[in-house]
Amino acid sequence: MNPMNRLAAVVSLAAVLPFGSQAAESQGAVEVVHYWTSGGEAKSVDVLKKIIEKDGFVWRDGAVAGGGGAAAMTVLKTRAVSGNPPSAAQIKGPDIQEWGRLGLLTSIDEVAKANDWDNLLPRQVSDSMKYDGHYVAVPVNIHRINWLWLNPQVLKKAGVTELPTTLEQLYAAGDKLKAAGFIAIAHGGQAWQDTTIFENLLLSIMGADGFRKSFIDMDPATLTGAQMTAVFSALRRLQAYLDPDGSGQDWNLETAKVINGKAGMQIMGDWAKSEWTAAGKTAGSDYACVPFPGSQGAYSYTVDSLAMFKPSSNNDTPANTAARNDLARVALEPEFQYVFNQNKGSIPVIKGLDMSRFDSCAQASAKDFATAEQAGTLAPSMAFNMSTSQAVQGAVFDVVTQFMNDRNADPSQEGARLLAAIKATQ
Numbered sequence: 001m002n003p004m005n006r007l008a009a010v011v012s013l014a015a016v017l018p019f020g021s022q023a024a025e026s027q028g029a030v031e032v033v034h035y036w037t038s039g040g041e042a043k044s045v046d047v048l049k050k051i052i053e054k055d056g057f058v059w060r061d062g063a064v065a066g067g068g069g070a071a072a073m074t075v076l077k078t079r080a081v082s083g084n085p086p087s088a089a090q091i092k093g094p095d096i097q098e099w100g101r102l103g104l105l106t107s108i109d110e111v112a113k114a115n116d117w118d119n120l121l122p123r124q125v126s127d128s129m130k131y132d133g134h135y136v137a138v139p140v141n142i143h144r145i146n147w148l149w150l151n152p153q154v155l156k157k158a159g160v161t162e163l164p165t166t167l168e169q170l171y172a173a174g175d176k177l178k179a180a181g182f183i184a185i186a187h188g189g190q191a192w193q194d195t196t197i198f199e200n201l202l203l204s205i206m207g208a209d210g211f212r213k214s215f216i217d218m219d220p221a222t223l224t225g226a227q228m229t230a231v232f233s234a235l236r237r238l239q240a241y242l243d244p245d246g247s248g249q250d251w252n253l254e255t256a257k258v259i260n261g262k263a264g265m266q267i268m269g270d271w272a273k274s275e276w277t278a279a280g281k282t283a284g285s286d287y288a289c290v291p292f293p294g295s296q297g298a299y300s301y302t303v304d305s306l307a308m309f310k311p312s313s314n315n316d317t318p319a320n321t322a323a324r325n326d327l328a329r330v331a332l333e334p335e336f337q338y339v340f341n342q343n344k345g346s347i348p349v350i351k352g353l354d355m356s357r358f359d360s361c362a363q364a365s366a367k368d369f370a371t372a373e374q375a376g377t378l379a380p381s382m383a384f385n386m387s388t389s390q391a392v393q394g395a396v397f398d399v400v401t402q403f404m405n406d407r408n409a410d411p412s413q414e415g416a417r418l419l420a421a422i423k424a425t426q
């Protein structure tokens with residue numbers, strides 16, 4: 001049984017034995033399960049909390065530490081199973097549909113209609129926020145994944161004179177950084193971080209088309225082809241540049257190594273920028289961002305969104321509904337979009353905001369998004385839940401992690417492993 005089916009079985013059992021934990025209260029409250037716990041990300045959530053409180057509601061923080069959200073999803077499943085869901089949770093992409101199918105999400109059409117979400121949001125995004133034609137989630141941002149973050153002072157000390165735009169240049173920069181005694185690429189050895197690198201290499205080598213064939217169509221010929229061997233070979237090569245002390249490390253602790261000059265680069269989505277911002281650093285001078293080498297022109301992304309849960313009977317009060325609707329409304333208000341995304345490192349998800357209020361990396365991101373949208377080179381991230389179910393994502397994580405851990409594994413065999421692991425989930 002795949003994890004979602006297992007969840008379905010337990011949830012239907014829980015429906016027979018419901019219980020809620022919080023007594024109804026007169027002041028409406030929202031509880032939001034999320035995993036934005038790094039310094040910069042916590043600041044971003046705080047923006048939302050303050051607005052909700054200013055609007056007269058109680059904010060209950062459901063933060064669960066753990067980058068990429070696997071731990072938060074485990075907590076969420078347990079809570080759903082015990083009939084005690086939060087008001088909202090950070091759930092993305094196809095998973096929204098899975099939770100919708102389980103009958104656990106609630107419609108926020110009323111708020112969406114009143115605020116014209118259909119016209120405010122890019123079509124691709126609004127479609128994925130709906131289950132069965134009804135809005136059940138609100139998006140808050142667009143995060144780009146195919147980024148490389150660099151500390152120019154460190155590069156200079158190591159004699160790297162140009163920002164890498166090809167994989168060969170990336171390896172050459174890595175060699176110089178290592179020779180000068182720096183960590184070349186700050187990286188935490190966790191499955192989702194390893195897969196971030198794998199996914200970026202795949203985009204670089206196969207382009208957006210190959211990316212979609214791999215992670216949306218799960219096309220056997222693409223998954224097992226010669227280019228996939230090239231991706232795993234590149235992963236092996238890149239591995240030589242990763243932080244030797246990175247085993248199990250959180251992504252933000254690795255970002256800190258680039259910020260404080262111990263490491264030269266990091267391959268990470270633009271939530272990494274939240275740490276630079278929180279440290280008071282300026283894009284373009286204190287740090288640089290370039291598209292992951294070789295993936296210029298393509299744009300892999302994830303859309304953070306808050307899915308709204310049907311309340312347990314104890315929490316089902318008009319005041320709590322008002323609080324939930326306020327959360328949904330505020331999330332797409334321009335002022336929130338500006339401040340939240342400036343802190344979070346992402347770009348606004350609503351159309352037409354003034355990007356001159358953002359730093360140079362966010363401006364480049366918005367421009368590249370628009371270009372990729374036109375060119376048809378947007379790539380919904382697999383590692384960040386935009387293209388597959390959690391079960392398929394988990395299968396890819398396992399193959400990538402095993403490959404990274406087994407230095408003798410043969411890159412030419414990995415495509416077949418990937419295909420078998422994905423098939424086993426279906």
Ligand code: GAL
Nearest residue numbers: 066067068069271302304384
């Ligand atoms: C992603 C999420 C980002 C960021 C990152 C690291 O899944 O979209 O907002 O939190 O994980 O935890």
